[in-house]
Amino acid sequence: MTLDMSKYLALFVSEATDHLDALAHELVKLEKQPEQTSVDSMFRHAHSVKGMAAAMGYEHMAAIAHRLEDLVDAIRSDRSLVTRESVDLLLSATDALLGQVRAASEGNEVEEAPELEAELAACLASVVAPPGATTSLLDSSAGFRPPVAPVATGSAPAASSSDPRPASSTPASSAMPAMWADSSAPRFTVKLRIASGCQAPGPRAFLALKRLAKLGSIFDLNPAMEELRAGKISEGLISLELETGSSESSVWGSLDSVAEIEIASVVALESTRQPRKRPIGHPQSPPTGQEAAKTIRIRTELLDYFLDTVGELILATAQVREIGKGVPLALRPALEEGVDRLHGLVKDLHEKVMSARMTPLSTLTDRLPRPARDIARRRGKDVDLAVAGAEVELDRTIVESLSDPVLHILRNCIDHGIESKEERALAKKSERGNVQISVRRDRDRVILEIEDDGRGMDAEKLRTAAIERGFLTQQAASRLSHKETFMLSCLPGVSTAKDVSDISGRGVGMDAVKRAVEEVGGTLEIDSERGRGTRFSLQLPLTVSVVNLMLVGIGEEIVGVPVAKVLSALEVDSNALSKKGDGALLRHSRAVLPVRHLSDLLGIPGAEHAGARPYLVMEAESGKVALAVDKLLGQEEVVLKTLSRPLDLIPGLSGVTILGTGRPVFILDVPRLLVT
């Protein structure tokens, strides 16, 4: 691959992935509601991927996309071809293409998929053989046609300026042999769009018309030829009617080799059938007018960079303010005024950057129907997935980190929650299981709930499993509340599943789900009722990067703990502790908490404490603990920075921040620190 091509790679990868994701999404929809789902946009996605892959030189990718396109085309004219098997095949083709795109993005060879190609070809052969034969006959004859389309070929350009013939609804080539004006030949309304940056729209349009004219006769050209030749094309849009014996896909393909102009829509005009409308452009990228100008694609790295930089700006401002405290009194008002103004501007900028990073949860939920279908099928269940409120927006980091946890919960719901058809019938439930994902905004939090109407969790089994694994005593278990009991399923290795299926149980477990939710500053709650179902409730912050930190002194060091994780802070005299073996216990609001020393956990020498010392009460995996520290230095709102390699590998550190004084401070993940 040449250097130059690599410039296009990132864009190719992002656009091709978008098209393929959308295609997979619509395929799943198609299977459910074959009649109501538009196949047109699927065709367009497949067609775009084919064109893009071919342009990038990925022949194997283009070959699969081409077959995919043909098969979708066949489905478009005959919905009865929509079967589980055909959708399966189309989905595997989509997956294969996604795999190839991924390989390309990683700089690997795009590999051939001969079996898949053969399978697609076989499927195609079985469905389109008869009409295909006619089409190809007509196609081949197209090459021998007399120049029937006068708009492109009838007049020499030199003479055209004096040519008064306007484009009209009668074939301007009325002198042509009647056999070519066969009124039974299908007509298509074709809309073309010239790229906005095109320097010579006139010749560009002319070239495109010339290609289309190879397929048949052109009517109703708008704008008229004269205007078109002069480049007077409003918003770059051209429409025309094309009478042709060629197939619709040949019309789509006719401009594949012409740059800067694309077919926006092809609508068959047939008296017997309803005209099929094709939306101009991709639904997510409105192509025309003002909307298009209002949104642009931006690299996510750039968004991350903005956030990092604006974070640095906040810190730098705090630093200047700090320095200002040492400036002679006479100079201070002016300096402080300047710093205040700067602070205001930076805060405003921070807000804007944060809002630019907001991403709707639909980017996550749109990807779920596909795995939901696959898991349900593998388990022989029928499950309906409903999503509500996916338009709610969150910081993109949160949306991204939720992707695995949400998928895992969904798997759990379908795999373990929803009963088999027989079991549901016995329980007088409808055979189809339901999983409902709902998202809503609640002040500065977002609540994401995933709820199934399955068999519910067995609290008793959870308690037994947790006790068996030594996480808590019988006594402690009996004191747990309803919801606390279900949270036991998030302890490593505790699961109510009788067997480890090949679907859930692998990769991330519920403990990883809980951790991932907490890492973005959220909390997880589980509620369940036997026979009625289970609800997983994720409470999420809107943004991640600003956290309220409790600053703690250990010897000479300062570390931070998210305030949200601190249940309470108190000072206790060491005499008030009770001894237990090597450790100590602290009595706190009717509970007895094990004492852990942060200095031991971090391996930092702590200060000596004769009398009272501060403790932080925190939640750990094994229950509450009292964390002994040297000093409580107060709370501060800080900009969280994620750790980069190799620091991110150290367990117990969740991030770093820089205080106004310029001092870097690590943020601790205390529960993990206690485990390691």
Place this chain on the structure above:
Amino acid sequence: MSKRVLVVDDAIFMRNMIKDIFASGGFEVVGEASNGLEAVEKHKELRPDLTTMDIVMPFKSGIDATREIIKQDENAVVIMCSALGQESLVMEAIEAGASDFIVKPFRAEDVLAVVRKVLGDA
């Protein structure tokens, strides 16, 4: 195998620039011609995958040269090099059989995009 290109332009500077663009795109420039007559000869001799053709040239115009090249080889891919204001000449060249055109000032990406599109069809 990289695609073989014939570059036709009466200005050496333009030929060099076009050659650089193609080199950056992984194409092999196999020949050059500085007028229409030479272009037709070179095309016959080299049978390139693609020819870039200036429009206004001495002895024989790019349009006439294109017409003759297409007559010689109906599958020949000729891309016109034009400037703004030459629209009608470009359309004349398309009538004569040119596959596509590029507009000066040339930007490497645009040129290569057009060329790749055209060759994807060829």
